[in-house]
Amino acid sequence: MCYKNSDCNMGYSVGSIDWRWDGIVPKINGSVVNRANSDYSTTVYFEAYYIDQKVDTDSRTVADGVRNFDLTFNVxxxxxxxxxxxxxFSTGQQCGSPENYSYG
Structure with a gap:
């Protein structure tokens, strides 16, 4: 996973997905970054699917700087x-286009 949100100038996430063997319980590690000394935060959302059914979600937020993460879904x-x-932002949330990553 390496995704910069072009719609949000100073908020992005980078990392990798370890699918292991046969797609069972992939592990994601990386970081979410937000511009230092800003008046907003950045959140990266993860949605896990099996075929077309959403099976789990998780997220990580940072308000100032960098937050590293290691996450494994519970399915x-x-x-x-x-x-x-x-x-x-205090006026609401602005999101970039989602990126999809598939096993195989």
Whole structure:
């Protein structure tokens, strides 16, 4: 996974997905970055799917700087992970286009 949110100038996430063997319980590690000394935060959302059914979700947020993460979903089979990066302003949330990553 390496995704910069072009709609949100200073919020992005980078990392990798370890699908292991046969797509069982992939591990994601990386970081979410937000511009230092800003008045907003950045969140990266992870949505896990098996075929077309959403089976789990998770997210990580940073308000100032960098937050590293290691995450594993709590389900056995995952065939696709959708990742979306959003910036959280006092007036609402602005999100970039989601990226989808599939096993195989």
């Amino acid at each position: 056995a089979l995952i065939s696709r992970i959708k990742i979306t990066v959003c910036q959280n």
